[in-house]
Amino acid sequence: MTYYKNCDILIKMIRIGIDAMGGDNAPGVILDTVSELVRTVDDVQFVLMGREDILKGKLPEVVEIVDAPEVIGADELPSIAFRKKKRTSIAVGIELQKKNEIDAFVSAGNTGAFVAFATLGLGKLQNVKKAGLATFFPTKEGRFLVIDVGANAEAKAEHLFQYGIMGSIYTEEVMKVRAPRVGILSIGEEEIKGNSVIKEARELLKSAEINFVGNIEGHMILRDVCDVLVCDGFVGNSLLKFGEGVVNLIMELLKEGISTSLKAKFGALLMRDTLYGIARRMNYDEVGGAIILGVKGIDIVCHGRSGKQAIKNAVQLAVECKRRDVNRVIEQRLGQV
Amino acid sequence: MTYYKNCDILIKMIRIGIDAMGGDNAPGVILDTVSELVRTVDDVQFVLMGREDILKGKLPEVVEIVDAPEVIGADELPSIAFRKKKRTSIAVGIELQKKNEIDAFVSAGNTGAFVAFATLGLGKLQNVKKAGLATFFPTKEGRFLVIDVGANAEAKAEHLFQYGIMGSIYTEEVMKVRAPRVGILSIGEEEIKGNSVIKEARELLKSAEINFVGNIEGHMILRDVCDVLVCDGFVGNSLLKFGEGVVNLIMELLKEGISTSLKAKFGALLMRDTLYGIARRMNYDEVGGAIILGVKGIDIVCHGRSGKQAIKNAVQLAVECKRRDVNRVIEQRLGQV
Numbered sequence: 001m002t003y004y005k006n007c008d009i010l011i012k013m014i015r016i017g018i019d020a021m022g023g024d025n026a027p028g029v030i031l032d033t034v035s036e037l038v039r040t041v042d043d044v045q046f047v048l049m050g051r052e053d054i055l056k057g058k059l060p061e062v063v064e065i066v067d068a069p070e071v072i073g074a075d076e077l078p079s080i081a082f083r084k085k086k087r088t089s090i091a092v093g094i095e096l097q098k099k100n101e102i103d104a105f106v107s108a109g110n111t112g113a114f115v116a117f118a119t120l121g122l123g124k125l126q127n128v129k130k131a132g133l134a135t136f137f138p139t140k141e142g143r144f145l146v147i148d149v150g151a152n153a154e155a156k157a158e159h160l161f162q163y164g165i166m167g168s169i170y171t172e173e174v175m176k177v178r179a180p181r182v183g184i185l186s187i188g189e190e191e192i193k194g195n196s197v198i199k200e201a202r203e204l205l206k207s208a209e210i211n212f213v214g215n216i217e218g219h220m221i222l223r224d225v226c227d228v229l230v231c232d233g234f235v236g237n238s239l240l241k242f243g244e245g246v247v248n249l250i251m252e253l254l255k256e257g258i259s260t261s262l263k264a265k266f267g268a269l270l271m272r273d274t275l276y277g278i279a280r281r282m283n284y285d286e287v288g289g290a291i292i293l294g295v296k297g298i299d300i301v302c303h304g305r306s307g308k309q310a311i312k313n314a315v316q317l318a319v320e321c322k323r324r325d326v327n328r329v330i331e332q333r334l335g336q337v
Numbered sequence: 338m339t340y341y342k343n344c345d346i347l348i349k350m351i352r353i354g355i356d357a358m359g360g361d362n363a364p365g366v367i368l369d370t371v372s373e374l375v376r377t378v379d380d381v382q383f384v385l386m387g388r389e390d391i392l393k394g395k396l397p398e399v400v401e402i403v404d405a406p407e408v409i410g411a412d413e414l415p416s417i418a419f420r421k422k423k424r425t426s427i428a429v430g431i432e433l434q435k436k437n438e439i440d441a442f443v444s445a446g447n448t449g450a451f452v453a454f455a456t457l458g459l460g461k462l463q464n465v466k467k468a469g470l471a472t473f474f475p476t477k478e479g480r481f482l483v484i485d486v487g488a489n490a491e492a493k494a495e496h497l498f499q500y501g502i503m504g505s506i507y508t509e510e511v512m513k514v515r516a517p518r519v520g521i522l523s524i525g526e527e528e529i530k531g532n533s534v535i536k537e538a539r540e541l542l543k544s545a546e547i548n549f550v551g552n553i554e555g556h557m558i559l560r561d562v563c564d565v566l567v568c569d570g571f572v573g574n575s576l577l578k579f580g581e582g583v584v585n586l587i588m589e590l591l592k593e594g595i596s597t598s599l600k601a602k603f604g605a606l607l608m609r610d611t612l613y614g615i616a617r618r619m620n621y622d623e624v625g626g627a628i629i630l631g632v633k634g635i636d637i638v639c640h641g642r643s644g645k646q647a648i649k650n651a652v653q654l655a656v657e658c659k660r661r662d663v664n665r666v667i668e669q670r671l672g673q674v
Contacts, residue, residue: 112525139586140586140589140590150524153524153530153531153532153535154532154533185575187487187490187570187571187574187575188449193490194490194571195490195491195571196491198490198571217575217578218574218575218576218577218578218579218580218581218582219578219579219581219582219585220578220582221579221582222579222582222583222586223582231575233524234524234531234532234535234572235571235572235575237524237555238522238524238554238555238568238572238575238576239555239575239576239579240555241524241554241555241556241557242555242556242558242559242576242579242580243579243583244555244556245555245556245557245558245559245560246559246580246583246584246619247583247587248556249476249477249559249619250584250587250615250619252477253477253611253614253615253618253619254611254615257608257610257611257612257614257615258608258611261610261611263607263608264607264608264610264611266604266607267603267604267605267606267607267608267609267611268604268608269604270600270601270603270604270607271594271595271600271601271604271605271608272604273594273598273601274590274591274594274595274598274601274604275594277590277594278587278590278591278594281590282583282586282587282590
């Protein structure tokens with residue numbers, strides 16, 4: 001790992017590690033994406049983790065390959081894999097981050113494993129009590145960040161509070177949203193609604209120096225009422241998966257309707273642009289990678305089904321996080337409260 | 338309230354109370370529905386709660402009207418309204434249930450108020466620790482019951498366990514589902530996934546004499562994997578509202594697409610049947626009323642937007658619950674565990 005020490009100019013490059021083996025379309029989509037990025041981006045150095053025998057010779061020379069021959073099985077417990085498997089692509093990526101040999105790490109592999117390896121392997125940023133997995137939900141006009149979508153199944157009020165701060169910093173610094181509106185998911189708009197943890201978290205968020213907008217109900221969250229939505233990982237994960245499920249079901253019903261009627265088929269042809277537009281707009285896979293906020297590193301999780309554009313988006317996100325030094329801002333801000 | 342004492346034959350009638358003032362379309366839709374039901378159903382006696390001055394003369398004579406002149410404001414706390422407002426339609430309905438003058442009560446009014454009045458006013462069935470609000474979610478082919486969708490924002494493992502038993506009895510007795518599959522919402526299929534309450538509840542459900550199918554993840558719940566899904570009221574309420582939100586958003590995007598392009602407009606005309614089919618299939622309002630399982634009474638909550646069919650469905654549900662004596666079965670079964 002001396003590639004950037006031999007050349008002064010390269011020292012300033014941002015070094016992005018990518019898991020070449022993670023995701024449904026790996027390594028093909030990763031190889032294609034990185035080959036393309038190398039041609040168009042000139043201030044990023046790519047380091048790919050994966051099976052050297054498979055990857056070698058398939059990438060431009062400037063791309064570093066680090067051998068990672070092991071694989072985590074689908075039914076393996078992430079915490080056990082973390083102790084036993086030191087040479088999987090995720091393990092190697094986290095290890096390089098720890099040694100500061102890469103600035104960020106992107107993977108479309110098993111989300112649970114990635115989160116476990118990152119939290120256990122890198123540890124938390126100073127002043128952070130729990131890391132939260134943050135991802136975007138699509139809305140009619142844009143998108144908003146939900147934190148936590150599954151890093152922790154349980155959350156205390158102070159964790160929800162910190163999610164709010166971290167989410168606010170991330171959307172402001174990286175997404176360039178001015179004074180992001182931070183809301184907390186609850187089951188009624190009124191202050192008295194929600195469970196005890198939510199009520200306590202709301203009081204903490206109210207007193208923070210963020211643009212806190214209060215309770216947000218389930219039917220409102222897609223209505224551009226906030227830029228950051230705070231909830232625990234159990235609820236967030238359930239909402240994310242359920243949202244994907246509802247969209248997929250509607251698309252399936254549409255396809256079935258179209259396939260069983262010639263009239264509908266012709267109608268769909270005429271409605272093509274509208275239907276594609278909706279499918280694209282409501283695609284939970286493509287809205288960008290999820291970031292593990294709060295760990296000592298920049299770690300972006302992509303959906304397993306990620307295509308080229310999703311991987312590119314994730315790389316861009318990673319670069320931007322490094323440039324804006326988001327983690328330092330989080331440490332500072334949380335140190336002040 | 339002597340209408341059924343004067344005539345022997347009427348004593349065997351099922352007496353359904355209906356809130357004439359609740360819902361967006363009240364009292365119009367209620368008056369229409371009840372007038373129609375009176376003509377077609379001959380073993381049900383209807384009792385309407387509402388403003389007598391408005392309702393009088395607008396219904397067939399066999400329908401009893403009980404004056405309920407007060408109204409609960411949208412911003413009123415249900416628990417305070419319960420103490421202070423004794424003559425709202427919901428309060429009067431609950432009171433009649435308590436006196437055993439009606440067998441069941443249907444309202445499309447404020448859900449929070451209805452749940453509060455029912456749980457505070459009627460109390461819990463024997464052996465029941467918490468009442469749960471149970472409603473159906475639409476799937477591709479049919480529907481499944483989710484309990485709790487918001488009666489309690491917090492749940493202990495034993496509450497989730499009882500929701501599973503009550504939901505199983507309800508779907509089996511009233512919906513005629515044989516050996517209903519009961520699942521628990523979690524954030525992974527594996528046993529180790531979920532938070533501590535979920536894990537504890539799962540162990541309890543496993544040992545119960547029901548057809549327990551284990552963890553169900555958010556993206557799977559619409560895939561006909563269970564007939565009853567158990568979760569706490571915070572998560573259930575969030576999912577219900579979010580599901581409505583996603584469906585509404587997609588329908589809105591469709592409408593916008595259609596309105597901005599002549600080609601799409603013509604296409605939509607040809608796809609009419611398919612699109613209407615989907616809108617009907619995915620309509621969270623119409624899948625039937627929600628029942629408050631665990632209270633000493635049969636209480637059915639309808640969506641505020643309920644039309645005639647939804648009110649009819651709710652009345653039918655109430656009648657069936659009374660006929661199958663669901664509450665007695667719940668008391669017995671929970672007494673055995």
